[in-house]
Amino acid sequence: xxxDPPQLDLMFQALADPARRxxxxxxxxxxxSVSQLAEPLAMSLSAVVQHLAVxxxxxxxxxxxxxxxxxxxxxxxxxxxAEHWINERRLAWERRxxxxxxFLTDINDQT
Amino acid sequence: xxxDPPQLDLMFQALADPARRxxxxxxxxxxxSVSQLAEPLAMSLSAVVQHLAVxxxxxxxxxxxxxxxxxxxxxxxxxxxAEHWINERRLAWERRxxxxxxFLTDINDQT
DNA sequence: AAAATAGTTAAGTGATCACTTCAGTATTCC
DNA sequence: GGAATACTGAAGTGATCACTTAACTATTTT
Numbered sequence: 001x002x003x004d005p006p007q008l009d010l011m012f013q014a015l016a017d018p019a020r021r022x023x024x025x026x027x028x029x030x031x032x033s034v035s036q037l038a039e040p041l042a043m044s045l046s047a048v049v050q051h052l053a054v055x056x057x058x059x060x061x062x063x064x065x066x067x068x069x070x071x072x073x074x075x076x077x078x079x080x081x082a083e084h085w086i087n088e089r090r091l092a093w094e095r096r097x098x099x100x101x102x103f104l105t106d107i108n109d110q111t
Numbered sequence: 112x113x114x115d116p117p118q119l120d121l122m123f124q125a126l127a128d129p130a131r132r133x134x135x136x137x138x139x140x141x142x143x144s145v146s147q148l149a150e151p152l153a154m155s156l157s158a159v160v161q162h163l164a165v166x167x168x169x170x171x172x173x174x175x176x177x178x179x180x181x182x183x184x185x186x187x188x189x190x191x192x193a194e195h196w197i198n199e200r201r202l203a204w205e206r207r208x209x210x211x212x213x214f215l216t217d218i219n220d221q222t
Numbered sequence: 223a224a225a226a227t228a229g230t231t232a233a234g235t236g237a238t239c240a241c242t243t244c245a246g247t248a249t250t251c252c
Numbered sequence: 253g254g255a256a257t258a259c260t261g262a263a264g265t266g267a268t269c270a271c272t273t274a275a276c277t278a279t280t281t282t
Binding site (some may be wrong): 146194 | 260276
C-alpha cells in the first residue's frame with residue numbers, strides 16, 4: 001500500500017489542466033469527435049489532439065476512429081479509481097477524528 | 112459551470128506527484144512534522160518543504176508552527192472538492208448510460 | 223478528379239517542475 | 253554559551269509541459 005500505481009499519477013496529472021477537465025466534462029455528457037471537443041477551446045486543433053493523448057494514456061478517455069472521425073468517450077472505471085484514492089484518505093482522516101472525539105468524551109466522563 | 116475554480120487545478124496538480132500523495136497518505140493517518148513527512152521519502156528536506164508548499168497552496172494541507180516544529184494536517188474539505196468534481200462527471204456519464212439503456216429496452220418492447 | 227473535412231505528426235519555444243546544494247535562521251538541549 | 257535540531261530560502265539545472273506553426277494523410281463531398 002506504500003506505492004500506488006503510476007496510473008494515478010497520469011490520471012491526476014490529466015485532470016490538473018482546465019482544458020482537459022473541460023474535455024472530460026463535455027464527454028461526461030456523451031461521446032464527441034475531436035473537433036467537437038476542440039470547438040469551445042481557444043487553442044489549435046493540434047493542441048487539443050495532444051491533450052486528448054494525455055487523457056487517453058491516463059486511461060480516463062478511450063477513442064475509436066471510424067472513417068475520418070475519431071469518437072471519444074469517457075472511461076468511468078478510471079474516474080472511479082481516482083475518486084477511490086481520494087475517498088480512502090478522507091475517510092481515514094475522518095475516522096481518526098471520530099476516534100479522537102470518542103476519546104475526549106471518555107476522559108471527560110471520568111471527571 | 113463552464114469554468115471551475117483554479118483551486119481544482121492546484122489540487123489535482125498537487126495529487127499528481129507520488130511523493131505528495133505519499134505525504135497526504137501519511138497525513139490522513141494523523142498530523143506530522145516536516146521531518147516526519149520527509150523520513151520515508153528519498154529526497155532532501157528542502158525538496159519536501161517545496162512539495163509541502165504545493166500541498167499548502169492547493170488547500171489540501173494546512174500547517175502551523177510551534178517553536179521550531181511545523182505541524183501539518185490534512186484539510187478534508189479540499190479533498191472533498193476534488194472528490195466532488197470527479198463524482199459529478201462519473202454520475203453524469205452513468206445517468207446517461209441508464210437513460211440510453213431505458214431507451215433501448217423501450218424500442219425493444221415495441222417489436 | 224478537385225476541394226473540403228477531420229485529424230495526425232514533427233519540430234520548436236518559453237514556462238513550469240522536481241529536484242539539488244549551500245548558506246542561512248530560529249529554537250531547544252546540554 | 254555552544255552544539256544539535258528543525259526547518260527556510262535562494263540559486264541553479266535538466267526534464268517535462270502547453271502550446272504554436274507548418275506540412276502531411278486519409279476520407280468524404282461535389
